[in-house]
Structure formats: C-alpha cells, structure tokens
Amino acid sequence: xxxxxxxxxxxxxxxxxxxxxxxxxxxxxxxxxxxxxxxxxxxxxxxxxxxxxxxxxxxxxxxxxxxxxxxxxxxxxxxxxxxxxxxxxxxxxxxxxxxxxxxxxxxxxxxxxxxxxxxxxxxxxxxxxxxxxxxxxxxxxxxxxxxxxxxxxxxxxxxxxxxxxxxxxxxxxxxx
Numbered sequence: 001x002x003x004x005x006x007x008x009x010x011x012x013x014x015x016x017x018x019x020x021x022x023x024x025x026x027x028x029x030x031x032x033x034x035x036x037x038x039x040x041x042x043x044x045x046x047x048x049x050x051x052x053x054x055x056x057x058x059x060x061x062x063x064x065x066x067x068x069x070x071x072x073x074x075x076x077x078x079x080x081x082x083x084x085x086x087x088x089x090x091x092x093x094x095x096x097x098x099x100x101x102x103x104x105x106x107x108x109x110x111x112x113x114x115x116x117x118x119x120x121x122x123x124x125x126x127x128x129x130x131x132x133x134x135x136x137x138x139x140x141x142x143x144x145x146x147x148x149x150x151x152x153x154x155x156x157x158x159x160x161x162x163x164x165x166x167x168x169x170x171x172x173x174x175x176x
Contacts, residue, residue, distance in 0.1 A: 030064035032147045033101070033140065034072055037065075037125060040138055041078045041099055043164035044156075047121050050098060055081035058100035058122075060088045060113055065101060091116045099123040102136075110135050121160045132175060137161070141172065148172045 041055065055078040059066040066087045073083040078098070088094055091112040100117055104110045105128040114124055114135050126132075127140035137155040141148045150173040156163045168174055 027064060027068070029147070030062070030068045033065050034068040036140070036147060036149065037069070037099065037101060038072060038076065038078065040123060040125065040167065043167035044099075044123055045162040045164075046098060047160050050121055051079065051081070053081065054084045055079065056084050056086060056095075056097040056099075058086050058088050058094065058097040058117075060100065060102040060104070062101065062103040063087075065103075088113070096120050097122055099125065101125045104128060105142075107131060107135060118159075123159065123161055124155065132173070137163075138171075151175070 037057065041057070057069055057073075059069060066085055069083075069085045073085050076083055086095065086097065088100075094100075094113065094116040097117065097120065100113065100122055102110045102113045102124065104126070107128075107130065110126055110128065110131055117124060123138070124136045125138045125140070126136040127142055129142065132139035132150045132152050134152075135155075137152055137159065139150050139152075141150060149171055151163070151168060151171040152175040153163065153168070154175060
C-alpha cells in the first residue's frame, strides 16, 4: 500500500511540475505577445475620431494573452488613451476596437472576425501561416526561437491606418 501511495504521489508530482513548466512557457509567450501588441499600437496612427476616449484591444480565444493585456492595461496607456481589454469568443460579440488579436491558425477561423471589424479602423493581428496574405495587417510567425512578425501594408491602408516605418523595418516580411 505504501508503494502504491508513493507511486501515485510521484506521478502527481511529475504532472504538476510538467504543467507548471508548460504554463510558464505559455505565459512567457503571452507576455511577449502582449509587449509586441502594445508596441504595434504605439507605432500605428488611427484616424482622428479614434484618438479620443479609451483605446480598446480585443482578444479572441486567447485567455493567457487577454490576462497579460489586462495586467498591462492597469498601468499603461496607448498614445495617451486608457487601454481597455475586451475578450471575444464569437464574431457576434465584436464591438468597435482599435486593435484585435484573433487566435486561430486557419483562415476559416479568422475570417468571420476580420469581416466583422472591417467596418472599423482596426489593426488586425493574427498568428498563422498564410494569414498575412489577405486577412491581417500583422501576423506573428509560428516558428521556433524568438517571436517575429510579418506585415501587410495593404491591410493597414484598407483599415485607414498608418504604420510607422520603424515598425515596418522590424518586420521579417512586408507585403506592399
């Protein structure tokens, strides 16, 4: 009986350690994304009517990122505007935002959200292969190593946004 309890305790302990390491890795990635997203916003210019009130960041289906962004919003502003984070889990919930991050690897997952925000001057940020081609303005690259991003200036222009050349120069790929 003691051996069985010892084995169960060992398995539970290893599981907790493994989960802790996985969560730490996810939280580190979410923290990096939140810092990038904050800087994307700082180096983007919105139309005049978007420069007043709260700066709204929408996060779709990424709780770790939303939590990091909420923590950041307590102490940071974007271009002098108080940052507010809104979590969305379906396109029908979408409201006007300055920036939206849509978690989803396939265009079919992302497209309904992009369609919904197309009527706003909204910076669309995604993370998935090929999404930069016609859906997002900025796309995180899902490769090993440090976080990188690519940019589609056509999408910026379609959304009536102006991107800083400084940010453009940091992108690994720019579609003009």
